[in-house]
Amino acid sequence: MKVSLASLKKGQSGIIISVVTDNIPLKLLEMGCLPGNEVELLQRAPFSCPMYLNINGSHLAIRKEVAEQIEVELM
Amino acid sequence: MAKQINVSLIGNPNTGKTSVFNLLTGLNQQVGNYPGITVERKAGVCKLSRGLKAHIVDLPGTYSLNASSLDENVVIEVLLNKKDKDYPDVAVVVSDVENIKRNLLIFTQIKDLDIPTILVINMADQMLRKGITIDIPELEKRLNTKIVLMSARKKQGVEELKKSIEDYRKLPVAPCLNAFEIDPEYFGGLQRAFPKESLYKLWLVITQDVNFANINRNTIADASQFQTKKNSELKRLQQKETIKRYQFINQTLKATQTIDIKNAKGVRAALDRVLIHKVWGFVVFLAILLFIFQAIYDWSSYPMDLIDGAFAWMSDFFREILPEGMLTNLLVEGILPGIGGIVIFIPQIAFLFLFISILEESGYMSRVVFIMDRLMRRFGLSGKSIVPLISGTACAIPAVMATRNIENWKQRLITILVVPFTTCSARLPVYLIIISLVIPTHRVGWFFGYQSLTLMFLYFIGFGAALVSAWLLNKFLKIESKSFFVVEMPNYKIPLFKNVAINVFEKTKAFIAGAGKIILAISIILWVLGSFGPTEKFSKAKEYVTTQYQENSAEDLETQIASYKLEHSYMGYMGKAIEPVVRPLGYDWKIGIAIISSFAAREVFVSTLATIYSVGSEEEETIKNRMASEINPVTKKPLFNLATGISLLLFYAFAMQCASTIAIVKKETNGWMWPSIQFIFMSGLAYIAALAAYQFLK
Amino acid sequence: MQNFQNIAVLFIFVGAVGYLIKKFFWNPIKDKNKSCGSGSCGC
Incomplete structure (x- = not known):
């Protein structure tokens, strides 16, 4: 099932399918947020933003607006 | 005559690059600024064998040569300009065992620049614990480089690194992958138009705002016959490049690295559960803050009294032994008290930097940024503004300098403008003397005295004014800026004493000198x-x-x-x-x-x-x-x-x-x-x- | 002795004033054109 990364629940994982290229900073891709890589939502911050993720082995936090631009296939 | 080898230390943040730097240079390091901009420049000297010296520059941590902030820009400026005085004879890329995949991105980029490169895999002592094994010779072959395993924490691997630096001429220079397969036509044309330049260098120039010695962006747009691409196409190409590099990295690591146990989600996960918790996260943070402020206040009073007494004694002493006259008066009544006024709150500043340094080294600070971000943004600030705001309670100068890692210009500007509202150490002597003069010493309840309550109140006013001003500025400043918030959450570490000590020393020194x-x-x-x-x-x-x-x-x-x-x-x-x-x-x-x-x-x-x-x-x-x-x-x-x-x-x-x-x-x-x-x-x-x-x- | 002391004070005074003027009003010449140094750069 295809969903936006922003809608993942705590502990859920998925495979990144696509990334809306214009709005995503290159930096995020460079840190491993690429189609084909696995991502797991570890925790959300209070007020649910930012999101603490494990992307391809990298532990990162990104804001919700950015996560909304990333499409994920639930595992 | 000692010859000098220029070395650049490059790598992701949190790989222990600084520890490696400290191990190589010890106290022979200098912290300054790059000319014209407020980015910290750390350089030092390391003695190799046979009278050779390595002049090492610790470049700002970055994930890629595609810079997204001021300090990341410095890295390209140095690496692309052969005439730059820091241009390296050899580059040392520092990676850490847990994050090799991501660390290798910048490694492959640097390999494309025709600079001899050594790969350091740091935190190698963790390999056993994490069940990671790496086939080093094979990895060296595929990456076309020399690999040095290190544990900066255990001080292992330094000698091998030094030897590799000495023998830098033996390093292979060719790149490890051909990134330009993503668009052979475009890149072929580019190389033909500028046959003398490294292709990757040209590409970087086009995609960034970079000026260096002999080529700039305009030259390329004008001089070439082929079509220059639009910005959106360039961006897409960059993404393709990144994907291509990761493909290479994934393949390479698959062949050379094995991970046996799915390790320690253990400690990190457990700590994160508490420290980023909706409620406990804030409670812990508040408690830590209170502890820090109380500790600084208590611990500093003893050395401060000592210093006060010492300077008073010196005034007496000099007045007695020196001949009467204007110069003596100047010394005893003007200069000595002046210096005393500075020296006396070194303890406070040093203690605060000590705590901040420990929090950063341990990895906890990233969690603070994480939980505070949403709240901060309501006031036009960023989660990353928290470090400057806390630093401001020591001195606004290093606090303003600490804002450079805030990617969003508007948030950064607002942070800079409001940081001086936080109660800096310099205000304390004024507060303390006035409070002890005019505020009664009664106690409210059995714990709080009027005097300490007043002091706490003043601190709150400082923060309050900062937040309110930030909010106002956010409302009224019309500045367009994009938001690229990405924060790495590093593993928790026990802070290395040496790193903390050197950090505190440098910051205190900078404050005094300035x-x-x-x-x-x-x-x-x-x-x-x-x-x-x-x-x-x-x-x-x-x-x-x-x-x-x-x-x-x-x-x-x-x-x-x-x-x-x-x-x-x-x-x-x-x-x-x-x-x-x-x-x-x-x-x-x-x-x-x-x-x-x-x-x-x-x-x-x-x-x-x-x-x-x-x-x-x-x-x-x-x-x-x-x-x-x-x-x-x-x-x-x-x-x-x-x-x-x-x-x-x-x-x-x-x-x-x-x-x-x-x-x-x-x-x-x-x-x-x-x-x-x-x-x-x-x-x-x-x-x-x-x-x-x-x-x-x- | 008095004269020496007075002259010394004068020198020190002028030095102090000079230092402050230099610190605040002397704009260092930028030798490299760092484009990412400008305030409005949203990078």
Whole structure:
């Protein structure tokens, strides 16, 4: 099932399918947020933003607006 | 004659790059700035064998050569310009065992620049624990490089690294993958147009705003025959490049690395559960903050008393052994108190940097940024503003410098503008002396005293003013800026003592050197202004006063002469001139002068008063006693009463009174506009608040 | 002795004033054109 990364629940994982290229900073891709890589939502911050993720082995936090631009296939 | 090898240390943040740097250079390191911008430049020297020396520059941590912030830009500037004095003979890329995949991205990019490169895999001692094994020779072959396994924490691998640096000429220079397969036509054309330049270099120039020696962006757009791509196409190409590199990295690691146990989600996950918890996260953070502030306050008081006493003793000592005269007076009454005023709060600043450094080294600070981000953004700040705001309680100067990792310009600007509101160490001496003079020592409940409550209140006002101003600025500033918030959450580590110590040392040194000289210069000027007068009234003071007050005792006469002299010195005239402006606030001309001089550096208030009250006086009463005995000539009651005290406290809480801060804000925002606005706004607020307080309370 | 002391004070005073003027009003010449140094750069 295809969903936006922003809608993942705590502990859920998925495979990144696509990334809306214009709005995503290159930096995020460079840190491993690429189609084909696995991502797991570890925790959300209070007020649910930012999101603490494990992307391809990298532990990162990104804001919700950015996560909304990333499409994920639930595992 | 020792030959020198230029080495650049490059790598992701949190790989222990700094530890490697510290291991190589020890205390032979220097921290400065890159010319024209406020990015920290760390360089040091390492002795190799046979008289060779390595000149090592620790470049700012970055994930990729595609820079997204000022300090990341520095990395490209150095690596692309052969004429740059830091241009390396050999690059050392530092990676860590847990994050090799991501760390290798920048490694492959650097390999494309024709610079001999060594790969350090740090934290190698963790490999066993994490069940990671790496086929080093095979990896070396595929990456076309030399690999050095290190554990900076256990001090292992340094010798091997040094040897590899020495033998840098033996390193293969060819790149490890061909990234340009993503668009052979375009890149082929590019290389043909500029056959002499490294292709990757050209590509970087096109995609970034980079200027270096012989090629810039315009040249490429004009001179080439082929079509230059639009920005969106360039971006897409960059993404393809990144994907291609990761494909290569994934393949390579698949063949050379095995991970046996899915390790320790253990410690990190457990800690994160608490520290980022909706409720506990904040509770823990608050508790840590309170602890830090209390500790700094308590621990510093002992060394501060020592320093106070030492300087008082020195004044006595020098006055006794040196011959009488103007120079001696300058030394004892102007210079010594001036220096003392700076030295005395080194303990506080050092302690605060100690705590901040520990929090950062341990990895906890990223969690703080994480939980605070949403809240901060309501006020126009970023989660990353939290470190500058906390640093501001030591000194605004390193705090402003710490804002450079905030990617969003508007958020960064707002942070810079409001940081001076936080209660910096320089305000403390003023607060403390006023509080002890005018606030009663009663206790409320059995734990809190009025005095400490007042102090806490002042701290809150500082933060409050910062947040409110930030909110206002956010509403009214129309600045477009994109938000690229990405924060790495590193693994928790026990802070390395050496790193923390060096960090504290450097920050304290920078503060002393920066603010210290300004303060010393002002102390000298103030003393001169107070010890010379333009008219006869000054030079013939003794006669005037003696004839007028013939009936007074010798002692009284002494103090009256001193006071008369001061009133008719240059400083006295200046103070008198602004007295009408400050009288509604409850101040007299002496306080007026102290405030003026504080506009150069706040702590000068206390040392100015010290100068004012000891100018002409041979006794060494402590400042507090002198102040307590000052009488307001109009009301005939003590000058330092509650109303004046509160008024002063508020004034100091809000006024922009630090020339050094103005200087750095000017540097960081590139112009006089923002610091001027900041100055006017803060000083105006201070005046109004002090006015209201005095008129209301008197 | 007095004269020496007075002259020394004068020198020190002028030095202090000079230092402050230099610190605040002397704009260092930028030798490299760092484009990412400008305030409005949203990078």
